[in-house]
Amino acid sequence: MFLSHFEQLAPRCPVCRTHALRLGEVARGEGAEVREGSLLCTNSRCQREHPILDGIPILVPDLHAWLEPQQHWVLRREDLSPFALSMLTDILGAGSALDRELGNLSTYAEAHWGPREPSFPPLVAETLDLLPSTPRAPALDLGCSVGRATFELARRTGRLTTGVDLNFSMLRLAEQIRRQGRARYPRRRVGIVFDPVDCVSPYEATGQVSFWCADIAALPFAEASFATVISLNILDCLAAPHSLLSETARLLAPSGQALIATPFDWAVSASPAGAWIGGHSQRTTPGEGSSVEIFRHLLPHYGLRLLAERESLLWRLRVHERSTMEYSVYAAALTKSERPPESIGAAFTGQKELPGA
Ligand SMILES: C[S@@+](CC[C@H](N)C(=O)[O-])C[C@H]1O[C@@H](n2cnc3c(N)ncnc32)[C@H](O)[C@@H]1O
Ligand SMILES: [Zn+2]
Incomplete structure (x- = not known):
């Protein structure tokens, strides 16, 4: 996260939704970028701490609910060889969180950056x-x-x-492409077999x-x-x-x-x-x-x-x-539109509770 971007966007706290954030700790910085650290809510009644991880500010209302289902993605090592990653994919099996993560990366990285x-x-x-x-x-x-x-x-x-x-x-793949102009992503060949693919940003x-x-x-x-x-x-x-x-x-x-x-x-x-x-x-x-x-x-x-x-x-x-x-x-x-938003009439909102819901 560039400090200049933080200043221009002036984000507010997603928990209390009223107060600005300020830079807290810089645990790892590189020039004008914060790679790891925190943003703090300036509201004395809220004082929420929001992490910055891998250069990405995490500004969600419920950090636990965000992190819990994807903690292995946040904590996953990036240094595993394709051989070791393939063993782990086999051990965890089809439908595992790792399989889902690799599958998502495979589909979207291929569509966005495929060579x-x-x-x-x-x-x-x-x-x-x-x-x-x-x-x-x-x-x-x-x-x-x-x-x-x-x-x-x-x-x-x-x-x-x-x-x-x-x-x-x-996001981490996007940020890697931003910083390095290139990245390696897993491309699903068949089942839980993935091949590493190198892509270069234009x-x-x-x-x-x-x-x-x-x-x-x-x-x-x-x-x-x-x-x-x-x-x-x-x-x-x-x-x-x-x-x-x-x-x-x-x-x-x-x-x-x-x-x-x-x-x-x-x-x-x-x-x-x-x-x-x-x-x-x-x-x-x-x-x-x-x-x-x-x-x-x-x-x-x-x-x-x-x-x-x-x-x-x-x-x-x-x-x-x-x-x-x-x-x-x-x-x-x-x-x-130049006109104020029209109120949605009682007859039609486009949303309703359906009997089978
Ligand atoms: C179908 S993908 C489309 C991605 C990309 N815009 C594209 O067209 O290739 C939907 C994306 O929305 C993200 N997403 C879903 N719900 C979201 C939410 N509530 N807030 C932020 N992102 C969300 C997903 O993580 C996913 O990356
Ligand atoms: Zn707050």
Whole structure:
């Protein structure tokens, strides 16, 4: 974490949500960067300590709930040989936390940074091109994963661009690429067999990029902090998809631009069906359950206005050497509307409790 980025973004405490943070301890620093240390809440009644690990500030409301399920990712050694890692993967077995972590890295690192025609950069270009003018800084990439769109956004803005995600192993890979311009990731060949793959970043100036660990449901940034806010393929991953619309509107500066791209691939493992934007209540919703129509319908209620949209953008994710998933992505460029947010009528909120939930 660069101290200059911390000062520019002036994050506030995600626990009390009222007070600014200040730098606490620097346990390991390198020039203007803090690699390990802490940020402290300035509220005397809160005084919460937030870690900085591997150069990534961790600004989540419940640190225990964040760390407990991914402690092995945070603590995992990076110096294991492919041989030793393969033995451990066999011992822990298919479906283990290690298998899931390697699988996630395999799919997203391959899509973002794969050495042969990675599949994600064309989607990033097509969606960013939808913005009516060159994206401006400060810019925010919500759910950045291993960071490709954050780097591309930074290249286009030329200034401070922040990627935010909750998954530490993905953020760590993104941060490694930022610092070293290269990284090694595991690529799933078959089953729990992974091969190490070296990738090289095409981006040169990365002093403007920073990666932060935070929850989209409790972002540590003040209102109107960003000129550009993007979120690619995140909407349907959230427990509360509507919160992405309200957070995008809250964080966006008055003349700012936002981008939301999504395949509307709803699943109850991510969010309850009644919270989905479309995909339920066919008989009673605009567009008979159409996600795109309901998404458009909701925008004014969150103080957002549609600038441009595109349909059927290809998003491909490799699972293993004989399996690739393909999605058809909808993308919308948005701005804050000049009119105040319209209140959502009692008849239609797009959210409800479903009998089977
Ligand atoms: C489907 S991936 C998309 C990643 C990337 N934007 C892309 O298009 O390749 C969803 C990402 O959102 C992150 N994510 C899910 N819920 C989140 C939350 N509540 N706060 C922050 N990140 C979240 C996941 O860790 C994952 O990296
Ligand atoms: Zn606090």
